[in-house]
Amino acid sequence: MHLKRSPLAPCHFPDMPHIGGVQMWTAKTGAKYQGRPDVLLVKLAGESRVAGVFTKSTAPGAPVEWSKACLARGANAGLLVNAGNANVFTGQIGRDGVRDMANMAAGKIGCEAQDVYVASTGVIGEPLTLSPIEQGVKGIQVADVNCSWENAARAISTTDTYPKGSAQSCTLDGAPVHICGIAKGSGMIAPDMATMLSFIFTDANISREVLQALLSELNETSFNAITVDSDTSTSDTVLLAATAQASHGEINDINDPELVSFKRALGLVMHDLAHQVVKDGEGASKFVEICVTGAESGSAAKAIAMSIANSPLVKTAIAGEDANWGRIVMAVGKSGAHANRDKLAIYFGPYLVAKDGYRAPGYDEGTLANYMKNPELKIRVDVAVGTESFTVWTCDLTHGYIDINADYRS
């Protein structure tokens, strides 16, 4: 199936700097996708530290199990990714396949197999055929210059309609530091910790513990705050690798004030990548921010926001540019989280559409109909029982989603 570039896609792939200590190569196996790379190999400098978050699915893929074990033992040599087959629910053959992939990468970049992270994305349940990946990895010339970030992003994508990258810079102890990330994902997006695949690299010199703490915290409000279709992937993996090539001393205290600007920059990269995933949501024509305020707790606010963001009735109304705020009320009600129906307020962009449990005075259908034509929409709901809030991002549900998913495997 030929997929048209999402109407919400950014104009172009961003300029992204080289990260010292990161070498990357891609290969085209031709196994599922023709004419584009579908394998990514990354080699990290010896001093690198890696942090990661993975799917909470109780039926994770073999690569997720492998990479979790890598993380536990502090593996830091490299990463091999293939797109087209997720190697999930593939039993012992799948487990053997991951080990073989790690061995291929290790042979190429010169390290132990157990030091190589592996990620796979694509169809679930199809036994993995190793030979095309093996041929692809064999063909990589490590003497070659790095592939571009854009090519790396392309190599890890499946139904994505555009490659996703984001970069930021900051200073640590006066030394310039760079952060570059790539991501893939457009369906089966409903993170329960991480979502889809994302690999983020920095030359900062930061201890593993601090790196992991930053990634876990920022993940909650970026990748874990998006949903396309409420379906949680079996392969979700986000890795953050720091190569320690920047010219500053190691930071090993999460409270180090030097970290503030780094954390902000890393958060921007992760937010940007998470938003790009939603904007490439299968069939998406609208990007929607849903902010719930006045909740009892942050988790209650998130539960309500996700209930709205995942409601097929809300999502189809948005696709139809219909400001059907009654369905927002429904979704608040079904979430089960505490809300004061008779004090509820709902805003579409700058327009108050409901307050005190009733349609707002001055409500004007024409004004709202006009607002709904925007490709990016903001919906805010105040549930009037507390002071906590949470924001999530989603897209609409269109015919495009059904076209893509009614016929994905063929």
Next chain:
Amino acid sequence: MHLKRSPLAPCHFPDMPHIGGVQMWTAKTGAKYQGRPDVLLVKLAGESRVAGVFTKSTAPGAPVEWSKACLARGANAGLLVNAGNANVFTGQIGRDGVRDMANMAAGKIGCEAQDVYVASTGVIGEPLTLSPIEQGVKGIQVADVNCSWENAARAISTTDTYPKGSAQSCTLDGAPVHICGIAKGSGMIAPDMATMLSFIFTDANISREVLQALLSELNETSFNAITVDSDTSTSDTVLLAATAQASHGEINDINDPELVSFKRALGLVMHDLAHQVVKDGEGASKFVEICVTGAESGSAAKAIAMSIANSPLVKTAIAGEDANWGRIVMAVGKSGAHANRDKLAIYFGPYLVAKDGYRAPGYDEGTLANYMKNPELKIRVDVAVGTESFTVWTCDLTHGYIDINADYRS
């Protein structure tokens, strides 16, 4: 929007007998729907007992609150239903409107307003205009013969493409007893106790307590075991009225062996109505039974079954007649309920597609592709950690759902 009759609709409305002690009339207000009844008035005989279950939404409509209070005080005189406006999120005006509706009905059938149940279905958030309903109720001639069950079912429907009715008979203490039910519903169907509107009548002589116990129990495996779109209505109401006109003594013990055949008959009516709701699911082209076995508990089995039934990726694959069982694995994994991935077995109808965490030996795509062409499908998943099971019913997710819901209010 003109909606085509669901391809899953039954051939015709069933023959349904008169229930002694139940009088029914409909009216056409023309407020939203032209050329068909949209108001239903029911009068119950003086000895009647009523049981009920309602939406668990935290933002229920004013009619739900009114009828819950009726149930608490043992109201048993009658019922007024309007279709087209759900009278939800309508504040004090909505609450006044329900009371006024109860008064209209009380004046017509000769009782106190507080003894009349009220149910409304349709758009949420639109202030209710009472005058058309008032005109409609005024025009009803109570001397007229009962309307047909089919007309009654039509009068309570909204986006339904066919009227839904079901009837069974049995004996109690040797006396013939009849059960007739009607229902409406096709979108915003994800019961969290009851779903949509359903009104069931019997001439049996059964105490209120026993009636309520039967309704609550049977509801769990009928209306509470279906989902169209995971969205829980603000108006869900199921009422069961027993007029005590049958010629047997009152049954007031839930363990009375005489109840066995009545319970079975009532269960059949409720199952049939629940299935009819799913078969009229907005845009539905496939009716799907999902049975989860081998679970730790009934609630775990239901959580897994609902996770599969509500997955947009599973539902779109079914729409595309694609036996994409990898998405079943995904949905099991995201449910969070305990399952043994490496012992999981999946059946599509009679065909074993996966076992022991891997594609089944003899798996044949052609056979499955052929099976997927059936309008009614059965999917069974054994999660291999216990002995409990649960079955739910759902439909596929098609372009029709989006067509209907992208433009519902206009």
